[in-house]
Amino acid sequence: xxxxxxxxxxxxxxxxxxxxxxxxxxxxxxxxxxxxxDFFFVQLSDTHWGFNGPVVNPDAxxxxxxxxxxxxxxxxQPDFIMFTGDLTHTTDDPRxxxxxxxxxxxxxxxxxxxxxxxxxxxxxxxxxNGQAWMEYFGQTHxxxxxxxxxxxxxxxxxxxxxxxxxxxLSWLKGDLDKQDKDARIxxxxxxxxxxxxxxxxxxxxxxxxxxxxxxxxxxVTVFYGHxxxxxxxxxxxxxxxxxxxxxxxxxxxxAAPKREPIRWDLAEPYRGLGFRRVDAKAQQAQYAITEFPxxxx
Amino acid sequence: xxxxxxxxxxxxAGAALAGASFATYVLAQPAEQVIRISAxxxxxxxxxxxxxxSVPVVLEFMALDVVMGFSAPDFKVRADLIPGQIAxxxxxxxxxxxxxxxxxIFCGDGHEGMSGKIHVVA
Numbered sequence: 001x002x003x004x005x006x007x008x009x010x011x012x013x014x015x016x017x018x019x020x021x022x023x024x025x026x027x028x029x030x031x032x033x034x035x036x037x038d039f040f041f042v043q044l045s046d047t048h049w050g051f052n053g054p055v056v057n058p059d060a061x062x063x064x065x066x067x068x069x070x071x072x073x074x075x076x077q078p079d080f081i082m083f084t085g086d087l088t089h090t091t092d093d094p095r096x097x098x099x100x101x102x103x104x105x106x107x108x109x110x111x112x113x114x115x116x117x118x119x120x121x122x123x124x125x126x127x128x129n130g131q132a133w134m135e136y137f138g139q140t141h142x143x144x145x146x147x148x149x150x151x152x153x154x155x156x157x158x159x160x161x162x163x164x165x166x167x168x169l170s171w172l173k174g175d176l177d178k179q180d181k182d183a184r185i186x187x188x189x190x191x192x193x194x195x196x197x198x199x200x201x202x203x204x205x206x207x208x209x210x211x212x213x214x215x216x217x218x219x220v221t222v223f224y225g226h227x228x229x230x231x232x233x234x235x236x237x238x239x240x241x242x243x244x245x246x247x248x249x250x251x252x253x254x255a256a257p258k259r260e261p262i263r264w265d266l267a268e269p270y271r272g273l274g275f276r277r278v279d280a281k282a283q284q285a286q287y288a289i290t291e292f293p294x295x296x297x
Numbered sequence: 298x299x300x301x302x303x304x305x306x307x308x309x310a311g312a313a314l315a316g317a318s319f320a321t322y323v324l325a326q327p328a329e330q331v332i333r334i335s336a337x338x339x340x341x342x343x344x345x346x347x348x349x350x351s352v353p354v355v356l357e358f359m360a361l362d363v364v365m366g367f368s369a370p371d372f373k374v375r376a377d378l379i380p381g382q383i384a385x386x387x388x389x390x391x392x393x394x395x396x397x398x399x400x401x402i403f404c405g406d407g408h409e410g411m412s413g414k415i416h417v418v419a
Contacts, residue, residue, distance in 0.1 A: 089406070090403075090405065090406045090408075091406060092405050092406065122403045126403035127403065127405065157403075160364075160402050160403040160404070161366065161377075161401065161402045161403075162401065162402075162403070195370075198368065198370035198401075199370050199371070199396075199397040199399065200397075200399070201368075201399055201401055201409070205401075258410070258412065259409060259410075259412075260410070
């Protein structure tokens with residue numbers, strides 16, 4: 001496993017960075033019978049609705065609505081919008097948890113595009129094994145197909161010990177078994193499926209088992225959240241791309257004595273926060289990632 | 298009992314005594330150092346532990362309120378910490394330096410700050 005050399009992966013453009021994913025084993029063209037078309041989706045992550053910490057985000061109540069407005073203002077609307085977990089900030093109070101989930105749902109209900117998909121983060125789900133989250137958003141793991149790409153949502157947070165668990169791994173195997181080895185597969189998770197930095201709990205206890213199931217498939221890309229920053233990593237031919245947060249950024253893995261939020265930058269408010277557009281090209285196992293800030297400078 | 302027999306018995310007793318001394322010596326080897334650490338929302342106490350290189354140690358944990366985890370990835374050890382039960386983790390520190398440990402079972406608001414340091418000295 002190794003980090004991607006950014007010089008080989010990044011071409012900076014426009015508002016943010018566009019990542020042209022390569023290293024997919026030479027399988028850049030797919031079979032012609034897979035109903036593939038160009039499309040794009042938007043990934044938002046780690047909104048932590050309910051967080052209160054003016055030193056790291058004095059606009060905690062305003063950041064998510066601003067991000068929703070920014071997505072609504074995109075020149076073209078995405079095919080779908082994906083929230084990769086930690087929709088809400090954790091609370092020990094089950095009533096407060098539900099109140100935060102309800103408020104979050106109400107705010108994202110103002111997205112112009114109704115095709116919105118969700119998955120939980122540990123802040124949403126770990127204290128009650130996803131019970132409250134499921135009341136509002138349904139299943140915590142599922143799969144769907146869109147324009148020739150098979151999307152799989154893996155829940156590695158409802159177990160407070162950060163395990164996917166045998167039952168879900170068995171479901172994952174069954175889901176993947178139905179796919180051709182050349183199928184285009186995108187996995188959404190909250191935590192990284194590899195040991196990014198276990199010292200800060202940036203790992204999934206049984207993530208290696210999920211990776212072993214994915215390895216035989218030649219065109220797999222993983223998009224995740226949890227670490228509140230961009231990170232690009234390869235496990236063999238499988239690329240992993242983490243997303244920025246919409247509440248506060250965190251330091252690069254191991255770059256600070258503790259995993260503590262980076263303070264709000266008065267000179268550059270919302271620095272380190274944002275969402276991304278992911279473009280999928282028909283007939284190519286490539287994804288172009290374009291990062292957007294919460295608010296234009 | 299003749300003199301020869303007395304000498305043999307004395308020698309045997311000496312040997313037995315030597316054996317006992319050896320056994321005592323074995324038992325008197327410095328036992329593994331035991332360090333007790335308590336875990337409660339959202340701290341480990343003590344939060345910093347200093348160990349000597351190559352000296353085995355047992356970390357003995359007690360969770361005081363909710364289920365937590367102890368993980369020291371650099372030592373490849375972890376344990377579930379269940380309230381009311383003592384969890385023990387054996388370590389043989391071989392590398393000098395400071396290493397993080399953390400709670401790896403999500404235990405509430407504040408979980409992410411629940412960590413500590415193991416310092417290994419010469």
